[in-house]
Amino acid sequence: MKAIVQDRYGAADTLEFKEVDRPAATGDRVLVRVRAAAVNAYDWHVMRGDPRLARLSVGFTRPRARIRGRDFAGRVEAVGPAVTRFRPGDEVYGDLGPVDGALAEYVSVAEDLVAPKPAGLTPEQAAALPLAGVTALMGVRDLGQAGPGRRILINGASGGVGTFAVQLAKAFGAEVTGVCSTRNIELVRSLGADHVVDYTREDFTTDGRRYDVLIDLVGNRSLADYRRALTPTGTLILSGGGAYQGGSLLGPMRLILRGKLLSRFVRQRLLVLTAVPSRRALAVLGQLAEAGALTPVIDRTYPLPAAADALRYLEGGHAPAKVVITVWEP
Structure with missing residues (x-):
């Protein structure tokens, strides 16, 4: 073959x-x-x-x-x-x-x-x-506990995982804010995001809004920045880093390791998202796709x-x- x-x-x-x-x-x-x-x-x-x-x-x-x-x-x-x-x-x-x-x-x-x-x-x-969908499902449903009344921000909403995360968060009833570049605003909005932040013009870490859950799929800001955008007991979910362009020993793992260490000393939950492939997760994604909630x-x-x-x-x-x-x- x-x-x-x-x-x-x-x-x-x-x-x-x-x-x-x-x-x-x-x-x-x-x-x-x-x-x-x-x-x-x-x-x-x-x-x-x-x-x-x-x-x-x-x-x-x-x-x-x-x-x-x-x-x-x-x-x-x-x-x-x-x-x-x-x-x-x-x-x-x-x-x-x-x-x-x-x-x-x-x-x-x-x-x-x-x-x-x-x-x-x-x-x-x-x-x-599969991989992007399961990653989004675990982040939104399992770690983020998405549901009615939950305010969720997705940093990297127009990427492979992000496009699924926006749809899943909406399917579970959350209020969703997507962060992306100017050229992808309409894409993220079409996926159901309630609010879209253009990171080339706005800074979601300093605009005064606070979120119950922040799912980071980019890794382009510091832990202090991310935590500032959360409520005092909010949840930060770290997943790699699309902004990383290679060439180091730790790469996006550096931010994840720092998050693990800091999580022991703060009220906010700092969690690491790692996708685990499984038939059950695929079945859930399949059901949502067949119902029209995930495309x-x-x-x-x-x-x-x-x-x-x-x-x-x-x-x-x-x-x-x-x-x-x-x-x-x-």
Whole structure:
């Protein structure tokens, strides 16, 4: 099969479109013919081996997983003998987790990381949902406890995770403020945000407004700035940093580590958001998508051979919504 392969850390030029062995459906694994895959900030971080501390988990001298990509949507081709929920022909989607491998014609994935593709979504839309959608769900519902009367600010509302977070917070009844650049104001407003802050003209940390929850998806301000925008008992949720452009030991982890240390000494809750792929979370996202409460927004699509261009574009840090790879069209 064809896949996007990487044998050394570096820029998108290190990615190769080449022939590799097709995986098998063994044990509790499902073999999926990939129709579409999505790329995330996670993918370019692994591609670069950046920040360098992350290499302890993804491979110290080179990527442990040779094929990039986590999110996929496609059709089941075969199932292992222990699989009970799927059969060949089923349309599915999922997140491979840190093992990677979705930028390929086939993936072999554990049954518990796969869910039926939401009815009404295209393969491209479904592929855009898993990692960013689960991250947003955990931040908004689990950590942020979104609901009626909760005032939630999302810093980075026009990004891959942010576009889902805005919709989910509204679906759960919260009052939502989205922070984005001028060119993405209408996008964020169209997703249901009650208020939109243009960070090129306004500073949400000094305008006097206070929020019950602040979900930071950018990492471009200090902890003091973020805390100033919260109520005295508000919740700050830290998740990486889209503004980080690479080249350091800790990168966005520096802000997260500081938040963990400070959380012991302040009344406000300072929490770290880490997405954990699961079939149950995918099922919740699928139900919301089928009900019309959640719609993946796609900025650009690329064919599989041009996946390096997709990651190069995403690494620039200004891609609104999701970037998707079309792998196979029946």
